Amino acid sequence: MSTFTLGGIHPPEHKELACNAVIEVCKAPQRAVVPLSQHIGAPCKSLVEVGQRVLAGQLIGNPEGFVSAPVHASIAGKVTSIEAFPAPIGRMVPSIVIENDKSDEWTPLEDDPNYLERAADVLKGRIKAAGIVGMGGATFPTVVKLSPPKEKKIDAVIINGAECEPFLTADHRLMLESPREVVEGLKILMKVLELDRGYIGIEENKPDAIEKIKNAASNDKNIEVWTLLTKYPQGAEKMLIKSILNREVPAGGLPMDIGVVVQNVGTAYAIYEACRNGKPLVERVVSVTGPGVTTPKNLRARIGTPVSQLLETCGGLRSGAVKVISGGPMMGFAIYDLDTPVTKGTSGIVAMEDKDIVHRTKFNHCIRCGRCVEACPMGLMPLMLSLYSEKALYADARDYHLFDCFECGSCAYVCPSKRPIVQQIRLAKTMVKP
Amino acid sequence: MEINKQGPKQELIVSVSPHISSEETVPRIMWTVSISLIPALVMGIYYFGPRAVYVTALCIIGSMLSEWFVQRLAGKEITLTDGSAFLTGLLLGLNMPSTIPFYIALVASFVSVGITKQLFGGLGYNIFNPALIGRAFALITWPRAMTTWAVPDAQFLAINAKTTATPLGILKEEGMGKLLELFGDKLSLYKELLLGHRAGSLGETSMIAILIGAAFLVYRRYISLRIPLSFLATVAVGAWIFGGKGGLFTGDPIVHLLSGGLMLGAFFMATDYVTCPTVSRGQILFGIGCGFLTILIRLKAGYPEGVMFAILIMNCFAPLIDRNFRTSIFGAKKAATNT
The missing domain is CATH 3.40.50.11540 (NADH-ubiquinone oxidoreductase 51kDa subunit)
Incomplete structure (x- = not known):
């Protein structure tokens, strides 16, 4: 069996919740929110105006740089507004809001x-x-x-x-x-x-x-x-x-x-x-799963579908659900608004109950047990990054290869002191230049 | 903004990834290590009787009281339930002679947890192994009391316990011949040492009990073998080369391995997360350093036993080792050849 050599962890997989659920088509949303930036790189410039009718698959945002990608309307209907909406990563992103006219008319493909x-x-x-x-x-x-x-x-x-x-x-x-x-x-x-x-x-x-x-x-x-x-x-x-x-x-x-x-x-x-x-990227498969979802499913959803609609399609959130993650539990982003739209990068929506998640608001001192060093697939010393960041010694953190960390979270996963290592690393990355 | 027009929303917890965590916690580690010391404690009680219980209990109580007292005084959160003060007290107790006056046990506990651990910033910030500093303090302050060893005959009415010397003491003062005279032949000497039927600190004598606990910790992956093995191997080689009276390469490494506080120290004290290096190559160097200093003290210094001082001295070097023996990062070699 081939694998990488350094580090790595074995968190419980929990794939059984949704791995047998055949991909279902999620109903096109009544209102699609299509962010103009769904990629790393420069955001797109809107090609449409409020009030204009667009067809599914129509180009509505044009890239403004080399590292960028165009965006397309995911449903047919009228553009009702162009305004900032919360994206899965937490930022507000200018988005084109399309009101569905139920025609599902496509641009010629x-x-x-x-x-x-x-x-x-x-x-x-x-x-x-x-x-x-x-x-x-x-x-x-x-x-x-x-x-x-x-x-x-x-x-x-x-x-x-x-x-x-x-x-x-x-x-x-x-x-x-x-x-x-x-x-x-x-x-x-x-x-x-x-x-x-x-x-x-x-x-x-x-x-x-x-x-x-x-x-x-x-x-x-x-x-x-x-x-x-x-x-x-x-x-x-x-x-x-x-x-x-x-x-x-x-x-x-x-x-x-x-x-x-x-x-x-x-x-x-x-x-x-x-x-x-000739079909543009206007829909994708999203796993809607986790112990906080009533009926975990895999949905083929249009870009811009609100997370709330995905959850409703899966029977809604269980009463104990306290956290909804866009992406997986190791690297995904916790979203704060269920109207956050599905974007090109939304591989999953994972809803968690309180007992399933870790709270790192109160954490202990590092006991230097070295578990993070053994878990790090990049061969870094996460404990040093964490300690230096905690003490605001960001330049010292850089000397410990801060910028080689890709934030997989293995260190924080194994940390017995429940230290917010990834958060500290992200903070340090914003405080020093590579 | 439109998103706010839709009335109250469900409140969601938002935090940085990863959102899940392993079951491992600091208390679980501390209590598990404490459990792994039960065999050593049981054998201590078996050989040294009720005083073993009293001394250990006092060390634990003293340690926990010290933790509470200093944290209270410093206005910090009380962390008694994390098990670290309990573990330090237990280790300190196991490193004491059963004959020790009770007040010494209490003072040593305070030096361990109150001073060495809490005054240096609490768990994670201490430079030295707390239990060993407590013991070192007691040994230097009350040298007679700390080297008065009970005969391991389980005196359950331990009022007039007979005292004797430890095998290492006999080895140092009178040589291997005397040891063999006392224990019969080599084989029965090894056997008695393995079982722990000899004078010494109350939890250090039974190699079998200590190794059972250590095996449990290794199996649970709480400790790695890097420090213990490099430590023990260095002592064995050093004892073999320099330990004999008849010249080089005539020493008996087995007696050295099975005597004194070596096993307890190598598996339970030198592996203390806080005070040993974190990177594997550094850990091996640390173990070798511990072994070298141990054998140096045992053979050449005034004390018959050197494990405690060896580990404490190496504790000083742990941060330095960590600084110089970093991990080699993924993709580093490639980057070096490209530039």
């Missing part, structure tokens, strides 16, 4: 059964136009990953099917129900990057998905399906590359520095839809 015969640039153009971003949660614009500088030669592309976050099952279901589309997405990526080698990595806790994907990829000798040890954070880009290719992304570097591109399963599916059907 260009079908192309022979997509694999198209030139790399054509396919790349479709991926760019469809507004595809990394759908595992990081929301890095996909086309940027596919456009490395000339001197960085890419020689491998990996589809990330690890889904190592507890509770989440969206990628799992997608691999089970649409294995062919996922594999086709990988083939498109290989075509765009002019590669003859593609990999799909899946944690061993999803044997059914591994089998389906293996079958779907069986007629292509250039695609390898890898079974990975179930260990968090197996799905982190750097860990996944280490597990499959045994290459280490240099500290401070990017996967492209060692010739690798990693894309999430959901992203591969979206790439297929964009290149085959």
Whole structure:
């Protein structure tokens, strides 16, 4: 079983809550809130005006920089306002509000059964136009990953099917129900990057998905399906590359520095839809799960659907639910408003009851037990980052490789003193320059 | 703003990820380590009788009272339930001769928890192992009382307990010959040492009991073997090379391993999270340092036993070791070759 070498943890997986729930289509919302920034990078500029009618799939936000991605209307209807709404990460983001006119009228989509015969640039153009971003949660614009500088030669592309976050099952279901589309997405990526080698990595806790994907990829000798040890954070880009290719992304570097591109399963599916059907990224699979949800489900939801509607579709929150997380419990963001919309990066909505979550408002001294050092997949010393940040010695924290931390949360998970290590690290990152 | 127009909302808890945590807590660690010391305590009571109970109980009570008293005085939160004061008291008790006058046990407890731990900032901030400082203070202040060892014959009416010397003391003063004379042959010497049927601090004598507790901690992954093994190996090698009277490489490493406070110290004191290094390579160096100082004191210094001072001296170096033996980070080698 392949895995990464340093650190890693084994939190309870709780995948059983939703892993058998077939993906259901969530009703298009009465009012969709489409944020103009659903990606890392520059926000989009609105192309529509209040009062204007838009069709589903219509381009409504244009990117304003290289690292950016366009946004499209997810439903047909009238633009009622353009204003700031809470995004899952907590910030207020300018968003286009569309009132559904129930027509579900789409912009004409260009079908192309022979997509694999198209030139790399054509396919790349479709991926760019469809507004595809990394759908595992990081929301890095996909086309940027596919456009490395000339001197960085890419020689491998990996589809990330690890889904190592507890509770989440969206990628799992997608691999089970649409294995062919996922594999086709990988083939498109290989075509765009002019590669003859593609990999799909899946944690061993999803044997059914591994089998389906293996079958779907069986007629292509250039695609390898890898079974990975179930260990968090197996799905982190750097860990996944280490597990499959045994290459280490240099500290401070990017996967492209060692010739690798990693894309999430959901992203591969979206790439297929964009290149085959000409469909922009206006919907995605979201796991709505956790002990605080009445009936956990996997929903195919339009971007802009309020979280409250997803929860209602799943029978609502249980009375004990006190926390709703956008994403998984290890790296996801706790949302404060159930009207927060689903965005391109919303892999899951996890509702937790009080007994399931940790309270770090009151924490103890560090006892230097070293559990965080053993858990850190980056080989850092989280206790030092935590202690220096606590004492406002941010520059000292930087000397302990503050900026190599990608905030997977393994350290805080294992900390017996329940110290808010990730929070302290984030604070330190805002207080010093890399 | 529109979001505020829809009336009262459900209040949700918002905090930074990760939102879940392992079951491990500081109290659970402290109480688990305390439990792992039960075999050693039981054997201490078996060999040294009721006084073993009194001394240990007094050390625990004294430690917890000191914690309460100083925290109260400093206006801090009282943290008696986290088990750390209990554990320090228990360890201190196990490191005391059963014959010790009760007031010494109480004073040593105060030095341990009140001064060494609380006055340095409480759990996590102490430089030295609290129980060992308490013991060191007592040993220096009351050298006679701290080196008066009861004969391990479970005197349940321990009024006129007979006293004797520890095997390490005999080894130092009179040599291996005398030890063999007292215990019969080598095999029965090893056997008695393993079981703990010898004079010494009340919880340090039974190697079997200590190793059972240590195995439990290792199994539960509360301690790693890096410090104990490097510590023990260094002592064994040092004893073998320099420990014999007949020249180099004639020493008996087994007697050194099974005597004194070495096992208790290596598994339960040197591994104290707060006062040992956190990075694995540093831990090995720390263990080697402890072993080297132990054998140096045992063979060359005035005291027959050196584990306590060895660990305390190495405690001073722990922050320095941590500073110089950092982890090697993911992707670091690659970055070095690129630049």
